[in-house]
Every structure is written in structure tokens, then in C-alpha cells.
Amino acid sequence: MATAVCLRGTEVAHESRDHMNDEEFELLRGLVSREIGIVLKGAKRSILTTKVAQRLGVLKLATYQDYCSFIVSDQAREELYLLASHITNNETYFFRETQQLDSFGNLLRDIKAEKQKMGSNVIRILSLGSSTGEEAYTMNIILHESGLFVWDWDIKITGIDIDRNALRKAADAVYSQNSFRMVSEEDDRVRKNFTREHNQFVLKRHLTRNVGFRQGNLLTKEAYAGLENTDVVFCRNVLIYMNDDAIKKIAGNLHGVLSDRGYLFVGASESLIEKTKLFCPETLYGTTVYRKKVPALPGA
Structure with missing residues (x-):
């Protein structure tokens, strides 16, 4: 927590609790x-x-x-x-920004191949500003649909948000029609992955088992504890609400947790190019993805 701000030097006249001057x-x-x-x-x-x-x-x-x-x-x-x-703005829905999701789906093959070269079966994915969970669960649906990973893979998706109420809804994994504004409720993805109960859509439980959520302030290092060597980070439609200092702090935190070969997605209307020098943009599968800058080895 930041040090207490001295407010005594700026006395604010208080009129009433119902009015903020x-x-x-x-x-x-x-x-x-x-x-x-x-x-x-x-x-x-x-x-x-x-x-x-x-x-x-x-x-x-x-x-x-x-x-x-x-x-x-x-x-x-x-x-x-x-x-x-x-x-905070909890605006989110399933299958948002499909071009980026398609790119993520294609990158899964590259990630799997790289992991196999390393002799690893561990994949870690992070959803920042996860809100009520639609983004994290969308990624898990794509993972399952890919058919690339069977029971012996250790895959974990973590969502972080500061809003405790949103996180409770994410953990429940029960959604209204508003969460499917980009797809019809009759879409194969919806019918296959959700159970319809009256006017609600309940995510099937096998899609929740490897997804977890935690409360945290994205500006603090504590929010990312234990998330080192993350392979993919989705930080979409978060930075547009932040000041420049906050963006630099978040970028620094992400540089610390993202693996050297990891991938960072930001929103389609967002850019890190003029905000930080910690990441480089690359075009992969038709989408801009950021990779962390890694110091060159001595003598390289």
C-alpha cells in the first residue's frame, strides 16, 4: 500500500455527505x-x-x-x-475480439511444440481485469476445442481483478444472455459448453476446474505472486482506463511474470509502443502480440 497522503495542507470545505464539491x-x-x-x-x-x-x-x-x-x-x-x-468497468462478454482469439488458438500449437522441446507439460495463462470471467473461460474453451492437450498436461488459467463481486460471479460461472452478445445462444459453442437453465447459461464444470480467480491491484507486485513463467497474458481493454504511470507499473509487473518466450495480448485499441520499452510488438497470425525484451547473453 502506498504511503499515506498528507491532506492537512489542503483543507477541503465539506458541505454535506450528499454533495461532493x-x-x-x-x-x-x-x-x-x-x-x-x-x-x-x-x-x-x-x-x-x-x-x-x-x-x-x-x-x-x-x-x-x-x-x-x-x-x-x-x-x-x-x-x-x-x-x-x-x-471499474466490468464490460465483458464471451468470444470478444475474435481475431485475437483466433491468433491465440494458432499460438497454442507453437506453445505446445516449444514445451515439448523443453520437456515440460506446464502451461500458465493469465487474464488481467478478468471481471466476471468471460475472457478466462473463453480461453479455456479454445484450449479444449484445439484438441492439442490431453489429460497429462498441467494447464492453469488465472484471472485477476480488483472487484470482489465480479470475482464471485466468475467463480459461479453462471451467465445471462448479455454475456453472449457476439454469438447466438444457438451457436454450437454455446450449446456445447453451457447448460441452459431458464434464462441463464451455466458453464459446464469440466471447463471451470483449471480456472481460478484472485483479487488484486494490478499496480502491485503482490497481485502476481506465484505466477512466474506465465506463457500467455491477456490484458485487454484495461490499459485504456489507466494513467501512464500505472501502465508502466503494470508493464513492469508483467515483464516479471511472463516467460521469456511468452505472449502478451492487449486490446485492439491499445498500444504499448509509446508507453514502455519492456516489450516489442510482433505480428503473429494476423494480430499484434507483444513479446518481452530479454537482455542479451554476455558475448552474444
Whole structure:
């Protein structure tokens, strides 16, 4: 957790819990930017006012300034996560950005061949900003459909998100029709991999066994603990909400966990080219994929 921010020098006049003035909003916006990396737009102001006002009552705090002082304290990590859950965008659905997914499917053959050369049967995949799990489960469906991996492969997909409520839904793996906006509910992939129960779609259990989710702040190294030597990272439609410092921190964290031969996917509208020098873009199977820069060996 970042060190506490000194707020005493910038006293903010508090009018009421139901109204957040400009200074108070800027104070909270700055805190969110520093601690979570999200660039908070003015459209979020009313949501932020309502949610934080509720928390003031629960926490018995008098002002928004008191809340800002509290939330950066070491004992308030859960409060920071709770605040984040109200301002993050959980927009996601199955089979999103199909060209990238096709590229991922093609890369699986390359990954398998490389692993076999190394005498390894371990594959690790990471979904950042995993939200309610559609992306992570989509990757698992593609893995199963590929027919490349049988029972003796150790494959694990991990999703990380800061929103605990979204992660609970991901673990349940029960979805509404809204999660299938890119495919018909009669599509073979839907009928094969989901059980229809009234107006809900339940992912078949064999597709959940090797997928896990954890809560974490993507800016912190702790979020990635134990995920070293990851083979594929999907960090799609996350960076567009982040400030430049946050992007650099996330890139540094990913450079630490991605294997030297690993692959990083970002969103179709995102780019790391001007944000960090830790990764190089490559065009693979018609899609831009990032590979980590690895220091050259002495004498190479």
C-alpha cells in the first residue's frame, strides 16, 4: 500500500455527505489515480458521491477528506478494493475480439511444440481485469476445442481483478444472455459448453476446474505472486482506463511474470509502443502480440 497522503495542507470545505464539491472530487480522483491507476472521468462523480457517502456513515467518518486519509492507511486495503468495485468497468462478454482469439488458438500449437522441446507439460495463462470471467473461460474453451492437450498436461488459467463481486460471479460461472452478445445462444459453442437453465447459461464444470480467480491491484507486485513463467497474458481493454504511470507499473509487473518466450495480448485499441520499452510488438497470425525484451547473453 502506498504511503499515506498528507491532506492537512489542503483543507477541503465539506458541505454535506450528499454533495461532493469540486475540491473533494479532485481529491478522490487523485487518490484513485495514485492507488489504482484509473483515470476517473467526471461522469463517475455522481456514482462516487453516492457510494462514498454511504461508506462515510458505515465507517463513522465525517468528511470525504477523512475518507481519503483512511483509505490509504495500511489497514484499509479492503476499503480501497470496495471503492474500486464502484468505478471499474466490468464490460465483458464471451468470444470478444475474435481475431485475437483466433491468433491465440494458432499460438497454442507453437506453445505446445516449444514445451515439448523443453520437456515440460506446464502451461500458465493469465487474464488481467478478468471481471466476471468471460475472457478466462473463453480461453479455456479454445484450449479444449484445439484438441492439442490431453489429460497429462498441467494447464492453469488465472484471472485477476480488483472487484470482489465480479470475482464471485466468475467463480459461479453462471451467465445471462448479455454475456453472449457476439454469438447466438444457438451457436454450437454455446450449446456445447453451457447448460441452459431458464434464462441463464451455466458453464459446464469440466471447463471451470483449471480456472481460478484472485483479487488484486494490478499496480502491485503482490497481485502476481506465484505466477512466474506465465506463457500467455491477456490484458485487454484495461490499459485504456489507466494513467501512464500505472501502465508502466503494470508493464513492469508483467515483464516479471511472463516467460521469456511468452505472449502478451492487449486490446485492439491499445498500444504499448509509446508507453514502455519492456516489450516489442510482433505480428503473429494476423494480430499484434507483444513479446518481452530479454537482455542479451554476455558475448552474444
